[in-house]
Amino acid sequence: MSRQKILNSLAAPLLAVGFSLVVVTIILFAFGSNVFEVFNSMAVYGTSPRSLTLMLNLATTYYISAVAVAIGFKMNLFNIGVNGQYMLGGMCAAAVAGSLNLPGVVAIPITIFVAIAVGAAWAGVAAWLKVARGVSEVISTIMLNFIALGLISYIIIRTNVGRAASFNVRGTEIIPPNGRMVGWNLLSPTIKVYGFIIVAALIGVLYWFVLNRTVFGYDLRASGLSVSAASASGVNSKRMVVIAMLISGGIAGMVGLPDLLGNDPYSYTLNFPSGYGFTGIAIALLGRNNPIGIAFGAILWAFLDVSSQILDIENVPREIVTIMQGVIVLAVVVAYELVRRNRVKSEQQNVGEALTQKESSAS
Amino acid sequence: MKKGVKIGAVLAAAALILTGCSSNNNDAGADVKVGLAYDTGGKGDGSFNDAAFAGLTKAQTDLGVEFKEVEAGLNATDASREELLRLLADTGYNPVIAVGFLYGTALGNVAKDYPDVNFAIVDSVVDSPNVASLIFAAEQASYLVGVIAATASKSGRIGFIGGMEIPLIKNFEVGYNQGAKSVNPNIIIESKYMGPAGDNTSWNVPEKAKTATEGMIAKGVDVAYAAAGGSGLGMFQAIQAAGGPAKNLWAIGVDSDQYTIPSLADVKDVILTSALKRVDVSVFEVIKGVVDDAPLTGVQNFDLTRDGVGYATSNSSVEPFKAAADAAAEKIKSGEIVVKTVK
Amino acid sequence: MGDAPIAVQLTGIWKRFPGVIANSDINLSVRRGSVHAIVGENGAGKSTLMKILYGMQKPDEGTITISGTEVIFQSPSDAIDAGIGMVHQHFMLADNLTVLENIILGSEPTQRGVIKNETALTRLTQLAQQYGLDVPFNSFVSELGVGARQRIEILKVLYRGASILILDEPTAVLVPHEVDELFSALSDLKAEGITILFISHKLDEVLAIADDITVIRAGSTVATVNLHTQKVSADDLAEMMVGSELPTPETRGSTVTDKVLIDVSNLSVLTAAGKPLVDDVSFKIHAGEVLGIAGVEGNGQAEIVDALMGVIKSTGVLVYDGEDISKWSTRKRREQGFGFIPEDRMRQGLLLETSLWENRMLGHQTLKPNSNGFLLTPADAKSDTARIVDEYDVRTPNIDVFASALSGGNQQKLIVGREMSSNPKFLLAAHPTRGVDVGAQAAIWDHLRMARQSGLAVLLISADLDELIGLSDTIKVLLRGKFVADADPLTVTPQELGTAMTGVKKRDEIGNTS
Secondary structure (H helix, E strand, C coil): CHHHHHHHHHHHHHHHHHHHHHHHHHHHHHCCCCHHHHHHHHHHHHCCHHHHHHHHHHHHHHHHHHHHHHHHHHCCCCCCCHHHHHHHHHHHHHHHHHHCCCCHHHHHHHHHHHHHHHHHHHHHHHHHHHHHHCCCHHHHHHHHHHHHHHHHHHHHHHCCCEEEEECCEEEECCCCHHHCCCCEEEEECCEEECCCHHHHHHHHHHHHHHHHHEHHHHHHHHHHHCHHHHHHCCCCHHHHHHHHHHHHHHHHHCCCHHHHHHCCCCCCECCCCCCHHHHHHHHHHHCCCCHHHHHHHHHHHHHHHHHCHHHHHCCCCCHHHHHHHHHHHHHHHHHHHHHHHHHHHHHHHHHHHHHHHHHHHHC | CHHHHHHHHHHHHHHHHHHHHHCCCCCCCCCCEEEEEECCCCCCCCCHHHHHHHHHHHHHHHHCCEEEEEECCCCCCHHHHHHHHHHHHHCCCECEEECCHHHHHHHHHHHHHCCCCCEEEECCCCCCCCEEEEEECHHHHHHHHHHHHHHHCCCCEEEEEEEEECHHHHHHHHHHHHHHHHHCCCCEEEEEEEEECCCHHHHHCHHHHHHHHHHHHHCCCCEEEEECHHHHHHHHHHHHHCCHHHHCCEEEEEECCHHHCHHHHHHHHHEEEEEEECHHHHHHHHHHHHHCCCCCCEEEEECHHHCCEEECCCCHHHHHHHHHHHHHHHHHHHCCCCCCCCC | CCCCCEEEEEEEEEEEECCEEEEEEEEEEEECCCEEEEECCCCCCHHHHHHHHCCCCCCCEEEEEECCEEECCCCHHHHHHCCEEEECCCCCCCCCCEHHHHHHCCCCCEECCEECHHHHHHHHHHHHHHHCCCCCCCCEHHHCCHHHHHHHHHHHHHHCCCCEEEEECCCCCCCHHHHHHHHHHHHHHHHCCCEEEEEECCHHHHHHHCCEEEEEECCEEEEEEECCCCCCCHHHHHHHHHCCCCCCCCCCCCCCCCCEEEEEEEEEEECCCCCEEEEEEEEEEECCCEEEEECCCCCCHHHHHHHHHCCCCCEEEEEECCEECCCCCHHHHHHCCEEEECCCHHHHHCCCCCEHHHHHHCCCCCCCCCECCCEECHHHHHHHHHHHHHHCCCCCCCCCCEHHHCCHHHHHHHHHHHHHHCCCCEEEEECCCCCCCHHHHHHHHHHHHHHHHCCCEEEEECCCHHHHHHHCCEEEEEECCEEEEEECCCCCCHHHHHHHHCCCCCCCEECCCC
């Protein structure tokens, strides 16, 4: 039974990855590339100690982003605003961290707190709009992403929060060594695994615990499965929307921290990556909002991103990795739905069979 | 420092002559492999990145070098940019040229670890003995096209379309304004940016630039200048649609000589001139330096005195305005005019 | 009539699932132009049989003969081609399309790719007249009631050329007068030569409409009765179905105390547009009392229940055990002893794609044995779920299956078990035995009676008037959001109640034929 369950939950993602490999193989073949060589060089490059470290670091960021999205998904809230939330949260946290000169045990928690608070506040705007004004969070969070960009740009260019971080690049004050989480040379002597990976793991554990072991988590899941049943069970749906959105935004606020606290230039600059939120949506779908599934999804995604660097050198368009990622997400959504329907159907059948068996053995 | 640069240039020139004399073939750089890294979606912008590519192809034909182009992926981080540069250095590419200031932090880290490889970076300054920092006085070129724009305008209103609102692009606007005001102190300049800092789409939203330009034309603007990468196309299209040269509506391009770019052939008739940022020249010089075993290092300031910036004259319609622009160029070179910049 | 040709003949049908037999030696012959009822308990094998006949499953053995021709169905479309149509219990209609669009959906008459609505309308108008199925073709489905929706489903099937109709529990969702309308339509259909297979476990209805009745028990056909030639009573049928006597919901002896547990005054619920759905209603329920509300569905019952649960906005004062609790949240009400058996279990009572034990928590997630108020206690919840499954005879192989895997009756038993397990002081029970088979129905009634004896106050809503009369201590009739009459359950008949519900007769007190 449990083996069956594990197989069931693995079937969809494995099918999706396999399917996308087939699609990419066909594309490569059509372009006349040596398919085996391409995959081989990706695998060789992707498993070098430096690449693996980069993969873990990138996966750390992706993981936090995907968990932020997944919390929304769990109750049918679509937080597309992770981008804006982490950029604003990261910028404020970096600015505060840059201005602190305290020991790490004090400075780092303050930094994390600021990131959470700002991310949550930004998501809170969308939550308020939804609850008080009925504005779909999909629309409002997209809009808030743009507003966040503009706000950050304004603050860094026109206020004295910003300074010249390097030539032609403006950013926040550089975070002093005390306030960083640079991590450890676990796999490679030349590059460190981000210290924030611990926080990410903690977020994963907390996510699982809150969702599956607390009344609040139950209320959240119930709201996602059926708003009407949840509300009849005593869940205040508006309050739930606000809380879920605040938590999602709070976690989203931390998405930028692995990079900010673990890598040069230790400053939130105007060219800080701006697409982690969307990657998070894809990974949450891939990992089916499950903390372990998301971890695998984040690692897979990061592996593809990192190992794709070799493709330009191999004269293969690196877009094939983007295609592959896109196909994986599409295929996995379809596959999960098929598996879900299959499960519902097969359970009904199993129950039917088991009962008939009982009856016939009784008579 | 400046002296060193000059000597280097002289040496390079001498080397060019020498190689030219000695062998009269073009494979002096046959064993040189050039690695060039664009930023996300950079190649094919018909502007800044393509200028770097032009320098690269010139090096290929003139010097016989091999090259490899790479591009930062979506969601590129400093860490992933760094890996890309490392990969090039590891695989034996030398020189490694990074196009765009976004590579600044990454290049700084990589250069330390590969002291034997020559690096170059466009639009940024990296302080390392094996790095050439290629800096352009874009404000000077913008000043010159500002002069042309103000002279060509009959309405007394000109426009500026910026890409991302960052200091680098602000310098284009400031130089352009100063140049235009030097001709007509009362000129009105409409300015619009395609996105705030951090909005990476800013360089590639021609439809947005088109709408913005249409708005400017409606307000009476008759000459507009775009420093917006791939978005500039939208400005060309809007001006063409509104009647173009027949109605004395002109566009001014940027970075490359956009009048001659094949992908812009459809709209070339409206491109009066372009503010040139000779990224091609700088890239070529970097490669040449390595071929000649005299690599460029330190801050390489490409300004008017070095022909590192300028304005394009391939469209003959610019003829009537050349006198004014050239006069201004002389004054800048002599130091009589100092073009302002923002930090 | 007995000489009518056979429309459907099933011979020796066996259906085995691995190691299990769902249908064993089913033999059935249905005469053309007759209404043939198939009755049996939940899980007796009715569904499997109908799935076989509709091409959704293939029999392992046996033959299907339609109008004398042996057929093998690979899929429902084969069955449709053979003239078989199925009307499901849950309607499959798109709310935002018109009736006409819904009917022709998927088989639109087209001319060069353009839908010809007129062609369809002409044919449908003719069909509707022929079979006496009156529906407004140009209205949106969202504006129509349950009865009309069912007629649409039937028309949909007829439009596709069906001459054999399978109706799965067609009356489960209908109120008495709608049932009458359905039955008169069925008579018209029958007269036009349409054959009807009628699946139900409401025995009195079956007796009213069917020509023949086949009883299925444990996968086999037990008996077929021709009502024109044989006399049979509901009790006889029930005995054939379950091997026991038909239970009655009668409550013996009053347990009403003089302690007022629930005191509702001036309760009103308005639509967004300000139209009253519940209009200034007041009532009291004592501990140990069952207050029954009779009314045609859609007259405000659902809103009264939702308002008392605090799920929707309402005005008025609700006093519970002497305390004004109008401002209490739903959660607080539940924690303080409100039990809730909702009218629509799919919508308000269950999380379908979740395990049974997690469904046991629903509505009681803040209380023992499900949690300590903050942390869930799954182990306790699971063992308590096992107890409920056992005590309430919820037929399931284990408690880890999805709630959606259970049949409707078993879902209902789980809900009733769950609500009774928290020892409620006040129970809001809407259609507590809807879709439940006779055996389980009796068990649920017993549980209600026992709880009532120990002081439970119940607000009972039921479309089953026998149940309402049998269980209630007091009955109030609700019409358009207002109480229009009181009835004495000791004397009132279902017929009188039905009349009052439709507002034909208005009397303060019915049932007392003085």
